[in-house]
Amino acid sequence: MRAFYSVLAAIAVTTLTQGPASAQTKITIGIPTSPPNIVHMPTIVAKELGLYKKAGLDVDIVSLGDGVKVYRALLAGNIDLGLTPGAPTIIGRANGATVKALSANLPKFEASMVVRGEIKTMADLKGKRIGIQEPGGFADLLSRSVLRAAKIDPKDVNFVSIASEDVPALVANQVDTAILHVEQEMFAKSKVPDLHAIGRMWELQPKTLYTFLSATEKTIKDKAAIVQAVVTANIEATRIMYTDKAKVMPIFVKQTGYPERILSESYDFMVKECIWDANSGLGADRVNFTSDLMTKIGNIKEGKTPSYDDIVDPTFAKKSIEQLGEWKGPICPTTAF
Numbered sequence: 484m485r486a487f488y489s490v491l492a493a494i495a496v497t498t499l500t501q502g503p504a505s506a507q508t509k510i511t512i513g514i515p516t517s518p519p520n521i522v523h524m525p526t527i528v529a530k531e532l533g534l535y536k537k538a539g540l541d542v543d544i545v546s547l548g549d550g551v552k553v554y555r556a557l558l559a560g561n562i563d564l565g566l567t568p569g570a571p572t573i574i575g576r577a578n579g580a581t582v583k584a585l586s587a588n589l590p591k592f593e594a595s596m597v598v599r600g601e602i603k604t605m606a607d608l609k610g611k612r613i614g615i616q617e618p619g620g621f622a623d624l625l626s627r628s629v630l631r632a633a634k635i636d637p638k639d640v641n642f643v644s645i646a647s648e649d650v651p652a653l654v655a656n657q658v659d660t661a662i663l664h665v666e667q668e669m670f671a672k673s674k675v676p677d678l679h680a681i682g683r684m685w686e687l688q689p690k691t692l693y694t695f696l697s698a699t700e701k702t703i704k705d706k707a708a709i710v711q712a713v714v715t716a717n718i719e720a721t722r723i724m725y726t727d728k729a730k731v732m733p734i735f736v737k738q739t740g741y742p743e744r745i746l747s748e749s750y751d752f753m754v755k756e757c758i759w760d761a762n763s764g765l766g767a768d769r770v771n772f773t774s775d776l777m778t779k780i781g782n783i784k785e786g787k788t789p790s791y792d793d794i795v796d797p798t799f800a801k802k803s804i805e806q807l808g809e810w811k812g813p814i815c816p817t818t819a820f
Contacts, residue, residue, distance in 0.1 A: 507541035510709055513553040513565035515694075517546030518739045520664040521749055522593040522758060523566060523694075524731070529713075529720035531734045538712035549621060550694065557582050563702055564713055569692035570782070573774050576794050577783040583703065583796045584695035586714050586803075587764030588721045592684035592693045593753070594621075596629045597653065597663045600677030605633030608681070612643045614658030622649065622662040629682045653678065665758075666741055666749040673745060685756065690772040703796060715803040722761045722807075725754065725814045757815035763800035765820060767791050 514523050526544060529535055535542040547553050550568035557565050558580060566589070567582065575582055602608060608630065615623040623642070630637055645652040649661035654674045660681075663671065672678045684691075696717060703710055724731050728750060735746045753759075770791050778788045797820065804810075809819050 506539070507536065508539055508709060509541045509543070510563040510706075510713075511543045511545055511561075512713070513545050513547050513556050513562040515547065515550040515553055515566055515568075517548070519546065520593075521666050521735060521739070521746065521753060522589055522664060524735065524738070525588050525717045525720045525724065525759065526566065526696075527738055528724055528731055528734055529716040531737075532720065532723065532730070534716035534719055535713070538716055540709065540712055540716075542713075554582065554697070557697060557699055560699070560701075563706065564696060564698045564710065566694050567697040569695055569770075569773050570777055572695050572697055573692075573770075573789060573794055574777055574782050576789045577774075577777070577787045581700040582697050583700060584697050584765065584770075584794055585703075585710065585796055586696045586717060586800045587692060587694065587769075588696070588717055588760050589694040589758075590692055590760050590764040590766075590769055591756070591758050592688050592691050593758050594625055594662050594664055594684045595668055595680040596626065596660050596682045596684075597668050597671060597678055598660045598681045599653075599656070599675075600679070602659060602681060605629065605635070605681055608633055608660070609635050609639050611640055611659040612657075613640045614645050614649055614652055614661040615642055616646075616649075617644060618642070625662045625684055626660065628684070628687060632682065632687050650674075665753055666739065666745055669745045669749045669752075670741060685758070690769055691776065692769045692773040711799050711802060714799040715806060718761065718763070718800070718803050718810075719807060721759050722810060724759060725761055754814060757817075759815070760817050761810035761815065762804055762817045762819040763797065764817075765795055765797055765800060766818065767820070770794055 512526055514526060519527055530542050530544055547556055551571055553565040554567040554571055556562045572582055613626050615626060627637055643658050649663055650667050650671045652658050653661040653671055698710055736743050774788055777783045804819050
């Protein structure tokens with residue numbers, strides 16, 4: 484009996500000591516696409532490698548279809564944090580919305596217009612079938628950006644609405660162009676080798692900010708420790724993506740469903756192009772350029788252009804970089820702020 488009670492005492496001590504430490508706080512993070520694109524992987528890598536769990540978080544990552552839906556879910560209080568598109572986040576801020584940017588590990592506009600082999604230059608887009616999902620959608624807006632760069636009137640092309648998955652329509656010759664992420668481009672080219680990118684958005688719009696990690700002011704105030712943990716984990720995950728291909732490649736395969744060869748080729752290309760920012764990504768030049776651009780094209784009223792401080796809360800990213808150290812390479816060195 485003495486031995487029995489000794490065991491009970493030991494169990495009680497273990498429970499009291501380990502119970503609170505092992506508790507995990509549940510939160511939800513929204514991302515734009517399902518399945519996720521490689522560009523959106525820092526959040527998923529942070530979860531898959533246990534970086535959130537290490538910080539005491541039980542994170543549910545939900546795919547909401549597109550970045551605007553993530554933004555709306557934040558406003559509605561349906562998610563705690565989310566990957567929101569740069570321009571709509573800034574426009575919302577100009578209109579009084581309470582969503583603020585916390586980091587931008589996906590600052591570059593990672594998307595390309597991929598075209599059929601007979602289209603050699605942007606001038607050749609005239610009269611072609613431009614693949615979009617719906618008027619005003621992601622592919623429509625970016626396609627029109629390419630047409631502006633080519634000085635082609637949108638009236639001189641044929642916009643064709645296709646399903647949300649662009650690759651099959653392009654491969655089947657139902658359209659002449661599609662706006663694709665890098666791994667979609669590589670997969671399409673494996674089916675039709677003469678497909679090629681006629682315009683890369685991060686080159687056509689080099690200063691436009693693509694995606695923020697965002698939260699509402701209420702979440703920032705009420706859940707500051709959680710916000711801090713997520714920002715730090717995402718920055719750490721981005722650095723692992725740059726330095727340990729073998730560790731992240733199985734995650735890419737599991738999450739996207741693409742062949743490993745396609746993902747490996749896509750990853751190598753994206754690293755070469757320094758698509759991710761392994762510090763905060765919150766450089767004032769890119770944020771302010773995007774804000775000014777939205778005013779210039781009429782999405783923000785004159786006199787309502789939000790300032791950098793209106794849009795961004797940099798305190799969490801700065802604390803993360805103090806903890807992790809500023810990223811200076813060896814791959815894609817960046818400046819923290």
